[in-house]
Amino acid sequence: MKTNKVLTALGISSLVLLAGCANTSSESGEANDELVVYSSRNEQFVADLLDKFESDTGISVSALHGVEPLQLMEERNNVQADVFISNDIGALEYLNNEELLKSTDSDNVESIEEQYRAENNEWIALSSRARGFIYNKDLIDEEDVPTRMEDLMDDTYSSVENGFAITRGGNGGMISNVSALRHEWGDERTKDWVEAIQENAAGIFEGHGDIRRAVGEGIHAFGLVNNYYYHQQLLEPENNNVGFVYPDQADGEMGAIVNAAGVGLLNDSPNEGAAETFLNWLLEEENQLAFVGESLEVPINTELDPPFEQAVNLSELTVQDMPLRELGNYFEDTRSLIEDAGLDLNLR
Amino acid sequence: MRLCDIKIQNKVSGLDTLKKQSRKIWNGNIPSPSLLTVAVLIAILMTLPLIYVVYQSFLAGTASWMRLISNRIPQLLWNTLSLSISVTILSSSIGVVLAWIVNRTDLPGRKIWKGLLALPVVIPPYIGAVTYIIVFGPRGWVFQLINRTATQVRELPFTIYSFAGVVLVMTLFTYPYVFLITGSAMRKTSSAYEEVSRSLGHNGFTTFFKVILPLLVPSIGASSILVFLYVLSDFGAVSMLRYVTFTSAIYFQRAGFDIPSAAVLSLVLIAITLVVLFIEKLVKKKKVYHQSKGMVKEPKTISLNRFKLPALLFVLFIFTISVLLPVSVLIYWTVMGLNSGLGLYNNAFLGYTLNSFRVAGSAAIISILLSVPVIYLYARHRSIVSSVIYKLTYTGYALPGVIIALGLVFLFNNHIPVLYSTVTLVVLAQVIRFMPQVLQAGESAISLVSPRMEESARSLGQSTWKVLLTITLPSMLPGLLAGGALVFVSALKELPATLMLRPPGFDTLAVRVYYQASEALYIQAAPGALLIILISLLPLHYLLKNY
Numbered sequence A: 001m002k003t004n005k006v007l008t009a010l011g012i013s014s015l016v017l018l019a020g021c022a023n024t025s026s027e028s029g030e031a032n033d034e035l036v037v038y039s040s041r042n043e044q045f046v047a048d049l050l051d052k053f054e055s056d057t058g059i060s061v062s063a064l065h066g067v068e069p070l071q072l073m074e075e076r077n078n079v080q081a082d083v084f085i086s087n088d089i090g091a092l093e094y095l096n097n098e099e100l101l102k103s104t105d106s107d108n109v110e111s112i113e114e115q116y117r118a119e120n121n122e123w124i125a126l127s128s129r130a131r132g133f134i135y136n137k138d139l140i141d142e143e144d145v146p147t148r149m150e151d152l153m154d155d156t157y158s159s160v161e162n163g164f165a166i167t168r169g170g171n172g173g174m175i176s177n178v179s180a181l182r183h184e185w186g187d188e189r190t191k192d193w194v195e196a197i198q199e200n201a202a203g204i205f206e207g208h209g210d211i212r213r214a215v216g217e218g219i220h221a222f223g224l225v226n227n228y229y230y231h232q233q234l235l236e237p238e239n240n241n242v243g244f245v246y247p248d249q250a251d252g253e254m255g256a257i258v259n260a261a262g263v264g265l266l267n268d269s270p271n272e273g274a275a276e277t278f279l280n281w282l283l284e285e286e287n288q289l290a291f292v293g294e295s296l297e298v299p300i301n302t303e304l305d306p307p308f309e310q311a312v313n314l315s316e317l318t319v320q321d322m323p324l325r326e327l328g329n330y331f332e333d334t335r336s337l338i339e340d341a342g343l344d345l346n347l348r
Numbered sequence B: 001m002r003l004c005d006i007k008i009q010n011k012v013s014g015l016d017t018l019k020k021q022s023r024k025i026w027n028g029n030i031p032s033p034s035l036l037t038v039a040v041l042i043a044i045l046m047t048l049p050l051i052y053v054v055y056q057s058f059l060a061g062t063a064s065w066m067r068l069i070s071n072r073i074p075q076l077l078w079n080t081l082s083l084s085i086s087v088t089i090l091s092s093s094i095g096v097v098l099a100w101i102v103n104r105t106d107l108p109g110r111k112i113w114k115g116l117l118a119l120p121v122v123i124p125p126y127i128g129a130v131t132y133i134i135v136f137g138p139r140g141w142v143f144q145l146i147n148r149t150a151t152q153v154r155e156l157p158f159t160i161y162s163f164a165g166v167v168l169v170m171t172l173f174t175y176p177y178v179f180l181i182t183g184s185a186m187r188k189t190s191s192a193y194e195e196v197s198r199s200l201g202h203n204g205f206t207t208f209f210k211v212i213l214p215l216l217v218p219s220i221g222a223s224s225i226l227v228f229l230y231v232l233s234d235f236g237a238v239s240m241l242r243y244v245t246f247t248s249a250i251y252f253q254r255a256g257f258d259i260p261s262a263a264v265l266s267l268v269l270i271a272i273t274l275v276v277l278f279i280e281k282l283v284k285k286k287k288v289y290h291q292s293k294g295m296v297k298e299p300k301t302i303s304l305n306r307f308k309l310p311a312l313l314f315v316l317f318i319f320t321i322s323v324l325l326p327v328s329v330l331i332y333w334t335v336m337g338l339n340s341g342l343g344l345y346n347n348a349f350l351g352y353t354l355n356s357f358r359v360a361g362s363a364a365i366i367s368i369l370l371s372v373p374v375i376y377l378y379a380r381h382r383s384i385v386s387s388v389i390y391k392l393t394y395t396g397y398a399l400p401g402v403i404i405a406l407g408l409v410f411l412f413n414n415h416i417p418v419l420y421s422t423v424t425l426v427v428l429a430q431v432i433r434f435m436p437q438v439l440q441a442g443e444s445a446i447s448l449v450s451p452r453m454e455e456s457a458r459s460l461g462q463s464t465w466k467v468l469l470t471i472t473l474p475s476m477l478p479g480l481l482a483g484g485a486l487v488f489v490s491a492l493k494e495l496p497a498t499l500m501l502r503p504p505g506f507d508t509l510a511v512r513v514y515y516q517a518s519e520a521l522y523i524q525a526a527p528g529a530l531l532i533i534l535i536s537l538l539p540l541h542y543l544l545k546n547y
Helices: A002-020 A043-057 A069-074 A089-097 A149-153 A155-159 A172-185 A187-200 A208-216 A227-234 A272-283 A285-295 A324-341 B002-025 B033-059 B061-104 B110-116 B125-136 B141-148 B163-172 B175-188 B192-199 B204-233 B236-240 B246-255 B259-285 B305-340 B347-380 B384-392 B401-415 B423-446 B451-459 B464-493 B496-501 B509-518 B522-537 B540-546
Strands: A034-039 A060-065 A083-086 A123-136 A164-167 A203-205 A222-226 A242-245 A258-265
Touching (some): A034 A043, A034 A272, A043 A060, A043 A272, A069 A083, A069 A089, A083 A089, A089 A123, A089 A324, A123 A208, A123 A227, A123 A272, A123 A285, A149 A187, A164 A172, A164 A187, A172 A187, A172 A222, A172 A258, A172 A324, A187 A324, A208 A227, A208 A242, A222 A227, A227 A285, A258 A272, A258 A324, B033 B259, B033 B347, B033 B423, B061 B110, B061 B163, B061 B175, B061 B246, B125 B236, B125 B305, B125 B509, B125 B522, B163 B305, B204 B259, B236 B509, B246 B401, B259 B401, B305 B522, B347 B464, B347 B509, B401 B423, B401 B496, B423 B496, B451 B464, B464 B522, B496 B509, B509 B522
Parallel strands (some): A034 A060, A034 A083, A164 A222
Antiparallel strands (some): A123 A242, A123 A258
């Protein structure tokens, strides 16, 4: 029986050990010398910004990249993140409607136009992007690239040499694209569109970076992306013979679908002080530019020069007539519409 | 008064029957209640994620179910089963043929080939997939090579992002299971049957199909099931090659935090796994043909004669595409990285490595500690209860990592928020998944020591403590350590559960390799991948010896 006791002790101690190695990394209390950032943007666009924040302020940042907004919903009773950086205003406004984000009052907040902020600055947009078609000039002439979103429903584009590429429907950019179409067309037609592009696309990728690379390399003739992916591909040392078409620009057409990337602070987060420091720091003009960083988007703050000089400014485009906030009301149903069409999981 | 007396008497006799019953169950060898409690707790811990996922799937509601059944589940079933079955058939065929050539013929250098052909077992399929994308991808090395010659082509005639591509990659990195297990069965099978067949005038070909193959059915069955379960559970390779199975669908659903859908899909995957395990049981029930004592003599080698060259070329070909090619690609990119002056071997890389070691090391140590009580109970207090406990602790081993992780996410986020999003949870997932490797090794070690030895030591006046420390544990130790090494390596390579459970800012080598490879940053991905493979080589010797 003594053997048993020894073994019991062994077992209990290892169970305790397992529980014990827990709190080595988290739970630092109210010191506010650390910050937890969730980001739905590509890690490459955010990492430098967060490094700069660390060295400017001495606050250490733990980041989780590729987070989808519903993770924040799921964690609402057990809030982990202080800051959410999103590449979709729809997601931010949705979280705001669910009362997950808190109102803020930062020093330089007026540098951002009101239409690019939530009512009480629960979220603040910092960089803008428009949807459009990146194309490979070796494979397709500009006039053969679609000029309207609805053109993608046309079967003829499925037979273009090397075909076209889209992202899977789980992608944040695609979700807001579909939301914008629902606002414009209603659900029936949008559903047809989602089903048709899924049918017609030659490539369905995990992310937009894959599309720009594939189009640059000539694997596909064109692809549906945000404009800054075109900027990125132009700066590649090779495979950069690409062009870009902003769709729906003619009179009477809906205009380009626009979205923005931005930031929100979470209610009841573990390091609220550090989060406010972060927001104040981020709104300094230098850091607004760092937020754009390698993504090569266009800063919302019109005082700032875009890091990519040739970038087309939003004011030069015909833009869809819809307040960005509106995207938040479509967010949830758009996800189920995409899921019903099966596009959320399709990869090819 | 009287009433009370009767009650007490009743109670006593009730207790008596209970005691009798329990003595009967335990064959008169009852473990202390505390040992039993700890073992039960461990078994619960190991099965909890599964139970919670099943529970969640029933909460999902009919709407979720109907939606998934009408469109998603049929498609995923087809994707998943067609892939698993194709890979299983192909890798069993390759594995058996290679095992036969290496173990039974006069192939030149067969001793060396025996080791070399097992090597793909240390290359995680997701790393293999990366190297195949680098070489055979739409703009990979092959494409560049073709375009460097005079002919300009815009499109390769094949694409790696296809069903065939996934089957190829998965086969190349899973066949060693079949190769190792059937190879060992071949060595243990008496060659007498073959000799009889040959003496009756059958040629090598007929002998192989009519005599050798039927004898190998149990080992082929067991190893194919391992392959099948592996394909079911794989996330990394499948998603890199843009193929969607149940496992990757569950991963994406949970990434979007569509919890009900993820739970429903998990339930279907669990059901498939159970069916496979049931089939395994049927296969195992069949007779085992090998003979381990007495007449076994070193099987005669069959002369390949004019097939010697084709056989050698085949072996060489498989070795080239499953080991040489992936490893060379990784070495190439690693050297490129060293020369690039990008300073890739910096603190960040060191940090990922340390994190990997921290998780893998903790998982190994905890697995060893937790398995001791379970093994001891199972080996020294045999009963239906201890076998059930023992078998329950195997739950995580059979199930895909995404399901374990999903269960832990639900459970801890909702009920144990303190531990949610901590490294502990990552370690716990690895323990649940891989601890059975220690159980296996430790159990076979303790079964070699007769309990009589312990009893006689005790009867000679040695204290229980001393017996445990000087006889029982030392006899188990080699097995425990070997099992621990396997846990270490498995945890080091593990991808989906780590991706799903890691706290913000916590990256491991495997996670980095996966991220960088999916962003086509091969220079960055290669060193980590190479390191994972090198470390996985360490316990290979034990693995080879055991099979």
